[in-house]
Amino acid sequence: MALPTQAESWKNKSLSDFWLTGRGLDNNKNGNGQPYALFSHKLLASEDTDAQAMALTAILGAVSRVVDIVHGRNKFTVNFSSKETRTDFVAKQIALSAEPLFNPPRGYLMPDIVDVLTGMALHEAAHAQYSSPEYYTEMPGNPFMAVIRNVVEDTYVEHLTTLYYPGYAGYFWKYRRYEFDLDPDKWAHKPRKNLMENELNLRATDFLLVMRSTRDYVSRVARVNHVADMLKKMIYIDNPVRLEKLNTRTVSRRIYDELFGNLVQHDIAYSLPSSLLDYNNRGKHQGEPGSAGANNKTNIPSDLQNLIQNMRQEQLQVANMSELMEAGLDPDYPPPPPPMVVFRRPLTDEGAAERYEQARSVVKPFVIRLRNRLSWANTRQVINRYHLPSGELDEDSLYQARFSNKIFRRTEIIETRTRKLDIGLLVDTSASMVYPAGEGISRVQLARNLAALFVEALEPVDSVQTWVFGFNLKGAVNMYELYSPGLTNKARIGMTGAEGTTPEGTALKYAALRLMSEGRPFVQKVLIVIADGKPNPGPETRMVKEQVRRLKALGCKTINILVGDRPQEYGYEYVIPWTDYYTVTTEFGRLLKKLVEEE
Amino acid sequence: MTIKQAVRQDNWGVNVESLPDFWVDPEKLSVIQDLMFSGINVMLTGDPGTGKTELTKRLARAHNLPFHRVNVGAIRTPRDWFGHWEFIGGQTVFIQSEFVAAIQRPGIVALDEFNRVTPDIHNSIYTILDHNREVYIEETKQYIAVHPRCIFIATENRGRSHTGTFMEDTAVEDRFETIELTLPPVEVMADLLEKVYGATPDHALLLARITHKLNSLYHEESLSRPTGFRPAISAAALVKRGQPLNTALKYTFVNRFSPEGGVDSEQTTVLQVIQAYLK
Numbered sequence: 001m002a003l004p005t006q007a008e009s010w011k012n013k014s015l016s017d018f019w020l021t022g023r024g025l026d027n028n029k030n031g032n033g034q035p036y037a038l039f040s041h042k043l044l045a046s047e048d049t050d051a052q053a054m055a056l057t058a059i060l061g062a063v064s065r066v067v068d069i070v071h072g073r074n075k076f077t078v079n080f081s082s083k084e085t086r087t088d089f090v091a092k093q094i095a096l097s098a099e100p101l102f103n104p105p106r107g108y109l110m111p112d113i114v115d116v117l118t119g120m121a122l123h124e125a126a127h128a129q130y131s132s133p134e135y136y137t138e139m140p141g142n143p144f145m146a147v148i149r150n151v152v153e154d155t156y157v158e159h160l161t162t163l164y165y166p167g168y169a170g171y172f173w174k175y176r177r178y179e180f181d182l183d184p185d186k187w188a189h190k191p192r193k194n195l196m197e198n199e200l201n202l203r204a205t206d207f208l209l210v211m212r213s214t215r216d217y218v219s220r221v222a223r224v225n226h227v228a229d230m231l232k233k234m235i236y237i238d239n240p241v242r243l244e245k246l247n248t249r250t251v252s253r254r255i256y257d258e259l260f261g262n263l264v265q266h267d268i269a270y271s272l273p274s275s276l277l278d279y280n281n282r283g284k285h286q287g288e289p290g291s292a293g294a295n296n297k298t299n300i301p302s303d304l305q306n307l308i309q310n311m312r313q314e315q316l317q318v319a320n321m322s323e324l325m326e327a328g329l330d331p332d333y334p335p336p337p338p339p340m341v342v343f344r345r346p347l348t349d350e351g352a353a354e355r356y357e358q359a360r361s362v363v364k365p366f367v368i369r370l371r372n373r374l375s376w377a378n379t380r381q382v383i384n385r386y387h388l389p390s391g392e393l394d395e396d397s398l399y400q401a402r403f404s405n406k407i408f409r410r411t412e413i414i415e416t417r418t419r420k421l422d423i424g425l426l427v428d429t430s431a432s433m434v435y436p437a438g439e440g441i442s443r444v445q446l447a448r449n450l451a452a453l454f455v456e457a458l459e460p461v462d463s464v465q466t467w468v469f470g471f472n473l474k475g476a477v478n479m480y481e482l483y484s485p486g487l488t489n490k491a492r493i494g495m496t497g498a499e500g501t502t503p504e505g506t507a508l509k510y511a512a513l514r515l516m517s518e519g520r521p522f523v524q525k526v527l528i529v530i531a532d533g534k535p536n537p538g539p540e541t542r543m544v545k546e547q548v549r550r551l552k553a554l555g556c557k558t559i560n561i562l563v564g565d566r567p568q569e570y571g572y573e574y575v576i577p578w579t580d581y582y583t584v585t586t587e588f589g590r591l592l593k594k595l596v597e598e599e
Numbered sequence: 600m601t602i603k604q605a606v607r608q609d610n611w612g613v614n615v616e617s618l619p620d621f622w623v624d625p626e627k628l629s630v631i632q633d634l635m636f637s638g639i640n641v642m643l644t645g646d647p648g649t650g651k652t653e654l655t656k657r658l659a660r661a662h663n664l665p666f667h668r669v670n671v672g673a674i675r676t677p678r679d680w681f682g683h684w685e686f687i688g689g690q691t692v693f694i695q696s697e698f699v700a701a702i703q704r705p706g707i708v709a710l711d712e713f714n715r716v717t718p719d720i721h722n723s724i725y726t727i728l729d730h731n732r733e734v735y736i737e738e739t740k741q742y743i744a745v746h747p748r749c750i751f752i753a754t755e756n757r758g759r760s761h762t763g764t765f766m767e768d769t770a771v772e773d774r775f776e777t778i779e780l781t782l783p784p785v786e787v788m789a790d791l792l793e794k795v796y797g798a799t800p801d802h803a804l805l806l807a808r809i810t811h812k813l814n815s816l817y818h819e820e821s822l823s824r825p826t827g828f829r830p831a832i833s834a835a836a837l838v839k840r841g842q843p844l845n846t847a848l849k850y851t852f853v854n855r856f857s858p859e860g861g862v863d864s865e866q867t868t869v870l871q872v873i874q875a876y877l878k
Contacts, residue, residue: 019870020862062862066871068821069812165875 014111015170016118019062050340053308056080056101060308063118067094067125070165076128078121080308087124094124105182112174119175122168126157134249143272144264146280147204149252151211155235156248163240177214187275196263197270203259204276227258340476341510348491356494359445359452366585370457373589374464374596383412419596420463421526422519424511425454428531428563429470429480433498435532435564437578443563444498446578447530450561451493453585454528455483465523467515468493471507473536474500479510484518504535504570505543508558512551525556526595529572532564545571557595559588610662611748612636618657620795621650622783631658631752634776635707640728640751642713642775646814648827649780651754655709658752665706669698671753672715677723681736693738702727705748713753713771721771727751728774782828785811798835802844806831808876809852813869822856822865830855848873 014020064078076087080098087094097120100113108116127135135153140146162169180187189205192198206219210228219225234251237243264270272280386394391408401407427447437446451468458464470480478500482492508527515525535541548558548571560572561584568575576587614632617625634641635658643651652668659666674680682695701708713721726734732745753775782788785807792803813826830851837847852873856865 015874018874019867058862062867062871065821065868066875068819069816069868069872069875072819167874167877 011173014109014115015174016062016111016114020111020114049304053304053340056098056304056308059101059114059117060096062114063096063121066118066168066171067121070122070161070168071125071129076125080305087128094121096120100178105178115171115174116178119171119173119178122161122171123154123158123175126161127153130157130160130244132248142264143270143276143280144200144204144260145252145256147208147272147276148256148259149249150280151208152231152235152248152252152255155211155231156243156246156251159235160240160243163238163243173214176212180209180212181215190273194270196268200260200263200270201273201276205273207255207259208276208279223259227255230258231255341479341506342476343479343481343510343514345481345487346492346495348489348495351496352494353491354494355448355496356452356491359449359494360456362449363453363456363581366453366581367456370453370585370589370592371461374458374461374592383414385410385412420520420523421458421592421596422465422467422515422523423454423458423526423528424467424469424515425451426507426511426527426529426531427451427468427470427482428472428502428504428529429498429500430472430502430533431499432502432533432564437532437563443532444496446563448493448496449581450530450584451482452490453581455490455493465519467511467518469507469511469514470495471503471511472498472500473503473506477503477506477510479507479514484514486518502531502533502535503540504529504531505540505547508544508547508551512547512554512556515556524595525551525554526559526592527551527556528559528561530561530563532562532566534567535570541570548572559591561588615661618654618661620791621653621657622787622791623650623654623780627778627780631778634778635750635752638747638750640753640775642772642777643752643754643780644757644777645780646782646817646825646827647756648825648829649782650828651780652709652711654780655707655711655752655754659707662707664750665701665704666709667697667701667706668709668711670712671710671720672712674716674720677720678738679720680724681734682738684738695736695739699736699743702745702749703743704746706746707750707752710751710753712755714755714757718771725770725774782811782814788828788831792831792835796832796835797839799838802835802838805844805876806834809848809873812872812875813852816868816872821868824855826852826855 060078060080064076067076067078076092076094078094078096080096080101096117100108100116104113131153135149140149158172162172187205187209189202192201203221203224206217206221206224207228209217210219210224211231219228231251234246235243385391386397386409387406388408388410389405391410394407394409397407397409429444429447433443433447435443437443441449455466455468459466465485466483467481467485468483470478470482472478480495481487482495483490508529512525512527515527519525535544551558552573557574558572559574559576560568560570562568562575562577568577574591576584576591578584614629614636617628623631631641631643631654643654645651655668656666658664680696681699682693684691685694686692698708724734726732727745728751734743734745735741736743783791785804788807788810789800789803792798792806793800798806810826810828810831813822816822817825834847834851837850838844853866853869856869858864858866
């Protein structure tokens with residue numbers, strides 16, 4: 001492909017480094033080329049399925065974006081699924097083999113693997129873009145013809161893509177090196193007893209290698225080299241428009257005639273070597289009916305696969321999360337079962353705004369009360385005293401100097417410590433929240449009212465930023481982002497819906513992660529949890545205590561507002577049992593004031 | 600004097616085939632000129648950096664017409680079109696705006712960024728823009744008639760990335776014929792970058808291709824903002840001043856997009872696009 005001098009430069013560097021690390025543009029060899037930072041390699045090696053899924057999702061996202069750039073958006077979805085790379089043209093899916101990720105060849109680092117995957121995806125998409133429809137629909141009955149057809153088509157689509165996007169040429173090269181050159185035994189010709197079959201196999205195999213190998217493979221059969229040169233002359237031209245007009249079917253016919261002459265007798269069934277059979281099958285882009293299960297055979301554990309699918313759908317911003325995970329609240333969580341955490345931004349339903357307004361009207365009398373608590377703590381009081389016999393001269397009182405010596409004033413400034421707060425409110429939205437919390441009010445309603453109270457009271461204060469998350473476990477740990485500095489539609493707080501169980505530990509951890517990633521640096525973080533009952537038994541309950549401890553060590557305050565029959569035993573730094581708005585507001589306000597004032 | 604006589608006298612109404620150092624689709628260019636010489640107002644839309652404002656200027660130059668540009672975004676109240684009150688010599692005086700003078704003489708009046716203001720600001724010039732072509736100015740108690748050879752061309756940015764713009768109401772849409780400008784095709788753009796902005800042929804082609812791909816990604820909603828001619832011009836300028844190509848690309852194309860989101864960020868997308876065309 002292209003000129004050998006150009007190929008030279010691809011061999012020793014990873015192409016994906018260009019955008020994975022941002023080193024490409026900066027030519028910055030020594031450094032970590034932030035700010036386009038990627039995930040870390042460690043994530044993939046991690047035991048944590050979450051982390052693995054995040055890394056895989058990030059890779060998939062990046063690879064499919066390259067495909068999008070070349071072939072247009074939403075034409076194909078790229079997924080890890082089959083053992084072998086293949087394309088489903090009906091469902092418009094490219095299934096990438098995860099083989100390079102899970103069995104990386106010796107010396108392959110993550111960027112090299114991403115290169116190979118990108119090459120695979122681009123190759124498949126190139127077929128979809130440039131191969132004529134008959135290439136998929138008619139498969140030659142003659143197996144040798146099929147091999148030739150595939151080789152010609154592969155070379156053709158790759159070169160065509162390269163002409164339009166010269167910078168991506170290296171990806172094809174990387175893919176071919178991975179595929180055809182790493183394991184010489186895989187493709188080597190294996191002698192057969194039948195002399196004719198042996199000759200045919202040898203020519204077919206050698207032709208494949210001469211065309212597809214990146215190591216300048218030269219066949220021992222002169223005719224093969226000759227035919228390959230002929231094909232190269234036809235395909236490796238510089239004019240993409242002319243190349244697009246090339247009929248690969250005719251070309252294959254000619255190549256076939258040149259390569260085999262009249263050696264192949266059509267009344268004898270020759271068999272292909274297994275390597276070439278494999279190669280042909282890969283070219284067979286339509287799954288045979290009935291073999292769907294076999295086609296979707298995957299080498300990725302199914303739970304991981306599900307996580308990836310989920311994350312792709314939710315379009316998580318996994319990259320940031322994973323960086324944080326690395327920075328590490330805890331490296332060894334979780335022991336089984338690993339919950340998948342999904343941040344959702346729910347669409348507001350019809351009554352949401354109304355319910356929020358209702359909640360707001362209930363807590364209205366307490367909003368100012370709570371805000372004042374905080375504002376008092378955050379103000380600078382200036383007290384001017386006049387008519388003093390000593391102090392600063394008060395020029396406005398000079399008129400009375402003749403009668404009195406009280407012409408001085410003194411200014412006393414009481415600086416109350418101003419402190420910024422990032423406050424996250426975690427609202428339990430598990431199924432038990434539908435039970436009543438008091439007379440005529442359900443726990444969901446109460447939690448909503450409190451959320452409204454906090455947001456209404458605290459959000460207008462300049463030094464405070466507020467987040468509100470709902471959480472429950474149903475299928476996955478769902479973190480509903482109800483309010484945040486980036487999502488200021490308060491109607492979301494009016495969302496109802498209580499289902500699933502209480503994954504309190506996980507929720508705490510991920511809410512803290514969000515707060516730390518989105519909040520302001522070096523600002524006191526406060527997490528308030530409104531929950532009823534107990535968290536899920538087992539690891540979750542342990543996690544709560546552990547997370548509270550960890551957060552405390554990180555300087556993050558945790559406050560628990562107890563609703564329903566919840567015991568006080570989870571180690572939260574501050575606990576406020578629900579009694580009535582007045583008491584809770586006062587207590588909470590006092591607490592906030594304390595937080596702001598204390599060292 | 601009728602328009603027919605005027606046509607006989609000078610070049611009024613004779614279309615130009617092309618504009619020097621500037622590209623518009625030839626068909627659009629001729630339609631725009633036909634419209635404006637027929638006394639029909641033209642509204643130019645299109646992504647930023649497709650040359651809307653520049654085109655109005657170039658048209659005035661090509662036809663040798665006086666040019667007056669109104670930055671509509673700076674107009675705050677409906678009466679601002681016509682002038683403002685000033686306190687001079689112990690009394691308030693109404694100072695008439697240049698706009699009022701401009702519409703009374705032949706020439707092109709460009710209403711730039713027409714939808715940067717709320718539609719009610721447009722109300723006071725509706726009578727100027729429709730077939731009446733006259734307006735009564737309260738402050739000076741006089742009727743102003745628009746000169747028959749005064750041409751109105753408005754420009755506006757439409758689209759999701761434009762904050763601070765307002766939807767047009769139908770009254771405005773009725774008074775203009777809308778023509779959407781697009782980026783020049785890759786080859787033409789490369790040619791312009793080479794001839795006008797002094798880029799080398801290789802760089803010009805690269806910049807043109809990157810610009811086109813990024814803009815198409817915007818239309819596919821893979822990127823949040825469109826890419827017009829301007830970053831390519833800046834990049835060409837940087838390279839001409841001796842900056843390496845990579846640095847030029849970084850400060851013009853890459854840094855316009857957000858780095859948020861690691862591998863999923865828009866900057867990464869832009870880098871991937873740039874890589875596709877770098878040899």
